[in-house]
Amino acid sequence: MEGNRCHVVVVGGGIAGLAAAWYLRQGGEGVRVTVLDGARRIGGKLLATEVAGVPVDAGAEAMLARRPEGRELARMVGLGDELRHPGATQAAVLTRGALRPMPKGHVMGVPSDLTSLARSGVLSPGGLARVPLDQILPATLIDTDVSVAAYIRARMGGEVVERLIEPLLGGVYAGQADRLSLEATMPRIAIAARSERSLLAAAREIIAEAPKDAGPVFTTLRQGMGALPEAVAAASGAEIRTGVMVREMHRAERGWRLVTGPVPEPEVIEADAVIVAVPGPSASRLLAAEVPQAAAELARIDYASMAIVTLAYPREAFPEPPVGSGYLVPPVDGRPIKAATFSSVKWPHLAEADPNLILLRCSIGRLGEEAVLQRDDAELVALAMAEMVEVMGVRGLPRDSRVTRWGGSLPQYDVGHLDRVARIRAAVASQPGLALCGAAYDGIGIPACVSTARTAAARILDHLDPTEEWQKRADSLTS
Template structure:
């Protein structure tokens, strides 16, 4: 191939460009096009009181191979860091307590320890669940929240599963599909598990690190607070210096021509390849290439595919997005002395607080405790709440500080803040999501591939995997 375009300069697109360079060699021109003024998409590193600080994804699932392997390939193995043993907490029913163990993304196993989180009635419902008759159609899909409420009652859904999955997807547990968000549980049910508790037991035995689609702190506004070491090593990792270290290395190694502030308006067929229409309608530009990787959010992919792959476009257009905000805060150590020694706190949706989580970043990551300051990040925003985020930055900081004071007693003014808005940053994995993804991928014409968080997982490793797979698809088509 003489020329390949990658539309989207996030981690998925840059991983695709890097893999294309490996597969196609130095003779192929690779264009990376992005409408933002920087690469990275929903990975973004800023300076917070003198320290590089990620305000999008902040960690990745270390037991998946993609990020460690990519860091090694780029000569960045020394940049890989792991969290401390600080444990996570959850705020529910007006109390803050340890995040319970023995669950699969909030679905109790037989070893779940839920005292202190659930009422006596809630505990009784969990105990009784294995004896309830279960009706399950193998291969089916349902809303996770509805299934949990029917089997365990409302408390498990509201106080545990919703905070956990809300942190991952900025979505409501009642709207998220079981098969896409906790596929190991669906697999166990398909295999004949007699109850949800039994299915969770099976899933955690087979998948001790959980499934890739529910990784934790992976994309904009998402949170994963539990970083304690497990048998075989830490579950999570991060990049010293922030994700920009990885992004810059990918750009350099790919040898791609990166064009920022460039809008791709249309994808057209042409003889022997593809044409991209760029720029404003008043002064359009065309770019002719042999193949295209679309590493953009689902609505943008749907728009670009509409004229060349209608079935794929329709399916992509059904994937909704949620918006979120990260508020980063830095405090003098003396002013934050009352901060609990935890990695952070997840907040149940029915708590009278604006935030959905705080990550106690300096407790969770030793390299973020430099300079004698305490650094935190607040996450705000769930699906359907975009209007609540349409206030100015000062108001968002004020809301985060008010909730921090309520949870920890910290009321001093921070020495530094940063507000990062993620409009439409998180795809929603609703009921039937896997069917929609299959329709997207099967409906693509030769020479076109898609990548990104809307497909097979919202985490950084999953996004890298989709980028590499997309590169291999278009390279094979040549």
């Protein structure tokens, strides 16, 4: 503590750590915040750089609009006028040798409309015939967490899992339905699974209960989601230090002692409180000495790697302009590209930036498919180009390309994830002046990360001064 000011260190300069810094500063002038990040830049998986002269996201390209935390943060840091909504939302599935429309009325791939499912052609005749058996089969009630695949396969058959669930979950988590937790990744379906006999009926109820005027599902920023970290950092008033790797964390007489820098010349930073906002493996290493129970649980969270290839083609390279937001590819079809997004169709502001370009991005890599990511950048670009030639009939070369690799970037919410997070939080709760936030806990999207940051900041503010005035400030962050 310096004078009357408390010093809080946030370890990690991704959107969760930066949001935590911003929320901490809402506690008043009595808090000094330092953000430490081992990378050369802030922002984590949020990054926008130019492709053919147009700023295009290299990481997450959007955030859920129907969950408020991300939009609210953008507005509070001065980006409210920069929010943009998609112009095209209908996606397709590239499967069984053709692009097929994603069936209407689904819940994360779980169909509710058998007519739309049949018309889409995503499933084979045999796979389609299996789905309505869900309505007459005995109940598959569950009283513990199970994998997404185990429950949905039992109700609707393997093809729904392989050709609808897998590509959607692969797009979000780059994971495998046989491992991913039903409770953590599809909570609405998990609730139904504890009480409903028919999954089809449950999906119909979920669709019917959804607000009809909820607005767009996703939103982004005109300059890309990569603009958000810089704006949050500037608004936070925190001291931002990049290229600073925290190697150790220990309890001190008052607060915490962090060790940074090279081993021969360590730098010690004293803090009254710490928020750890780094991925699970790094958090595990930092907590190993003082919170070994949490460290052990964090070490068990797997992470998937992926790469994004962004291409900029002249408009005339496409025999027919792309329609829809893009397409997903089921792993069962054995293609290296797991998804393609027609960025300048999905986001009209990108088309306005250069009407003569078609910008698109191809996602490569799922858990267990690390071999394809061993190829060099030129080979990944060649894969994406070949995909566009085969699927879209593209002629000629792109004007520009970019490869962005995200190694170990997507936490896997395997079966038992919610219980693991509860154990982590219980262990951390015993340590005054310590909090965690980030994608490893309650969701990997931007709004979920911001929510964990807000909760972590409130915990720290309450610890620093549990007086009535500060308690009101802390409570205001979580209300």
